[in-house]
Amino acid sequence: xxxxxxxxxxxxxxxxxxxxxxxxxxxxxxxxxxxxxxxxxxxxxxxxxxxxxxxxxxxxxxxxxxxxxxxxxxxxxxxxxxxxxxxxxxxxxxxxxxxxxxxxxxxxxxxxxxxxxxxxxxxxxxxxxxxxxxxxxxxxxxxxxxxxxxxxxxxxxxxxxxxxxxxxxxxxxxxxxxxxxxxxxxxxxxxxxxxxxxxxxxxxxxxxxxxxxxxxxxxxxxxxxxxxxxxxxxxxxxxxxxxxxxxxxxxxxxxxxxxxxxxxxxxxxxxxxxxxxxxxxxxxxxxxxxxxxxxxxxxxxxxxxxxxxxxxxxxxxxxxxxxxxxxxx
Numbered sequence: 286x287x288x289x290x291x292x293x294x295x296x297x298x299x300x301x302x303x304x305x306x307x308x309x310x311x312x313x314x315x316x317x318x319x320x321x322x323x324x325x326x327x328x329x330x331x332x333x334x335x336x337x338x339x340x341x342x343x344x345x346x347x348x349x350x351x352x353x354x355x356x357x358x359x360x361x362x363x364x365x366x367x368x369x370x371x372x373x374x375x376x377x378x379x380x381x382x383x384x385x386x387x388x389x390x391x392x393x394x395x396x397x398x399x400x401x402x403x404x405x406x407x408x409x410x411x412x413x414x415x416x417x418x419x420x421x422x423x424x425x426x427x428x429x430x431x432x433x434x435x436x437x438x439x440x441x442x443x444x445x446x447x448x449x450x451x452x453x454x455x456x457x458x459x460x461x462x463x464x465x466x467x468x469x470x471x472x473x474x475x476x477x478x479x480x481x482x483x484x485x486x487x488x489x490x491x492x493x494x495x496x497x498x499x500x501x502x503x504x505x506x507x508x509x510x511x512x513x514x515x516x517x518x519x520x521x522x523x524x525x526x527x528x529x530x531x532x533x534x535x536x537x538x539x540x541x542x543x544x545x546x547x548x549x550x551x552x553x554x555x556x557x558x559x560x561x562x563x564x565x566x567x568x569x570x571x572x573x574x575x576x577x578x579x580x581x582x583x584x585x586x587x588x589x590x591x592x593x594x595x596x597x598x599x600x601x602x603x604x605x606x607x608x609x610x611x612x613x614x
Contacts, residue, residue, distance in 0.1 A: 288314035288496055304507045304557075311500035312476075315493050316483045324587060328602035331595050339599050403427075404450035411455060415462040416443050421469055425450075431529050433461060433543050435468045438475045452532055456518055457525035463512035464522065464543050473504055502550045505543075509554055513561055523558040526551065 291310055294300040302310075332340045404425065416423045422442040426432055431449035436442045443465055453461065468474070480500070484493035513519035529544045530551055545551035594602065 288499075289492075292499055304503050304510060307503045308500060308507060311496050311503065312480065315480050315496050315500070319483045319486050320587070324591065325602065325606070327591055328594055329606040330603070331591060332599045332603050335595050336599050340603075343600055404447045407455065408450045408458060411458060412443075412445065412450070412462065415459070415466065419466040419469055421466065431532050431544065433465060435465050435474065438472070438478075441469045441474070443469075448532075449529070452528055453525050456516075456521040457528065460512050460516050460518060460522035461525050461543055463515045464508045467508040467511040468504075471504075471508075473508075477501070502553070505545070505550065506554050506557055509558055510561065513558060519558040519561045523555050526555055526558070 288311055291300070291302075291307070295302065295307065409425070412425075413423055415421075421435070422440070424436075424442050424444045426444060426446040428446040429448040430446060431452055432444060432446035433449050434444055436444055443462075449461075450458065477497075480497060484490055484497055487493050509519075509522055512522055516522070526543075526545065533544055545554055
């Protein structure tokens, strides 16, 4: 609900937070519910695993799965069927989504050609120079269709097509390469995978899928801002967007993280780049070590809080869960 309200406020320009702030809001909206749910479940059942003596002393021997048994006894087997249907539905949806992605890649592959005009040497030199500066490998695809994306998680590879290289001039290509390099440095592929797992594990995964889309739009805009900051040429990046949009219109195949795959995202990104011409406060990309430190800190807080809770009050959350379940019985 909070993320939906934020989206509406920003869409109608009632509130204009920084792009990085919006990304954080959407990220926490996707990741926090399943994380909190996992913490509560672990805190409730940890005493039985970690301190079985204390657990048995408080409950005796007749305590088999009472946290679930008392709650579901009156609605069985309907609840079991509902949970089974949900699991099947989630699996089918995930398979369908993966199949759609496979088909999109297949459409791109059918457009690949091996007899296309090669790229200019100066463009290939610019591509290799930018890739080596950020530790990226390079793969050039012989195709008239414009393609560019970063493939992989840690040792990433920058994939571009000869059609894209011929479409853009050197200034526009430099902006696009900085955009893709920002994705690589932010580890966006890895984060996207982790958030997709969080989203599909939620009971409201159709809504989290929309949140993932909103977040992806903001990530693209942030990478535009980073590229504009590094090249000091936001209009060249906007020009590259317009050129590639025209080349892929009316049905872009989403073969590039740079090319906007819907009108709303396209207009929003171009407008933001034009408005940023006179700005001097464009964001600085977070370094990878900082992100890694945050991930380690979060993991330590998650595990440490469980252990501290189990040490101070072993059955505290367990009894709280029992009390809450009693309200539904």
